[in-house]
Amino acid sequence: MAASLIDGKLIAARIREEVAAQVSVLKQKGVRPCLAVILVGDDPASRTYVAAKRKASQEVGIRSIQHHLAKDVAESGLTELIERLNCDSGVHGILVQLPLPSHVNEYNIISAISPQKDVDGFHPYNAGRLITGLDTFIPCTPFGVSQMILKSGIETSGKHVVIVGRSNIVGKPLTNLLVQKTDTANATVTLCHSRTSNIKAHTLQADILIAAIGRSRFITADMVKPGAVVIDVGINRIEEQGKVCLVGDVDFEEVRKVASRITPVPGGVGPMTVAMLMQNVAKAAGLSSS
Ligand code: GUN
DSSP states (O other), X not given: OOOEXXXXXXXXXXXXXXXXXXXXXXXXXXXXXXXXXXEESOOHHHXXXXXXXXXXXXXXXXXXXXXXXXXXXXXHHHHHHHHHHHHOTTOOEEEEOSOOOTTSOHHHHHHHSOGGGOTTOOSHHHHHHHHHXXXXXXXXXXXXXXXXXXXXXXXXXXXXXXXXXXXXXXXXXXXXXXXXXXXXXXXXXXXXXXXXXXXXXXXXXXSXXXXXXXXXXXXXXXXXXXXXXXXXXXXXXXXXXXXXXXXXSBOHHHHTTTOSEEOOSSSSHHHXXXXXXXXXXXXXXXXXXX
């Protein structure tokens, strides 16, 4: 039997409704949550993601400010803007869309954001809090993946989760999140990456397989244990039959014949990432007023 779909679009819409209700309460208290988004350069994928974040902000009542900087902006120009936004009490969240041009040091930029406004959860202070199990801003994609699993009634406790991809944005924080000693985690996690030998030997062990490696259709049906849950974080733009299309890191059509549950691309993890960003902005605004 084919796997049933995990509908990220639907789960994300419900989360956005909850955030909209939180935002209304904040507004009654005189706080209007505000997210500042910084985009550097003209990468088409980044432009699309930033537009999706703006649309979701409008929908839940969060004010969104966009700063679009030229791709040759000096690193100091970027840090000066971040410092201004750090000092602006009307701004609750700051997000710098990644990747940045190669002449800009990503670590310096992320570290310049005030940890209290770091709604991406990428600042080393917040990453450290996640590792330690303290309350923090959880990076939006890992947060979205864990909420998707939770809201689909999928148990993680004692399960073997195999993550493919060790990025700072997904693989590493997701590992830290799912090994937490909490009812919504308690998983045993294996983190595979491009230098893992015999990846298939690992993926075949997974009760929950999470693909976040950024390679189109990398996970094939022979790499998946029958009945496994498969979560596809990848969004790859490829040209096929003369058309540009979006495909995930999972060979969806084949893997769905083996898995029990599977996320589609698009309509899976993508909308969850945006919904969790909205939640993090509402949280930042709430903390600023308490
Ligand atoms: N680029 C890809 N994913 C993300 C994300 O979650 N946040 C930011 N800031 N940039 C990204």
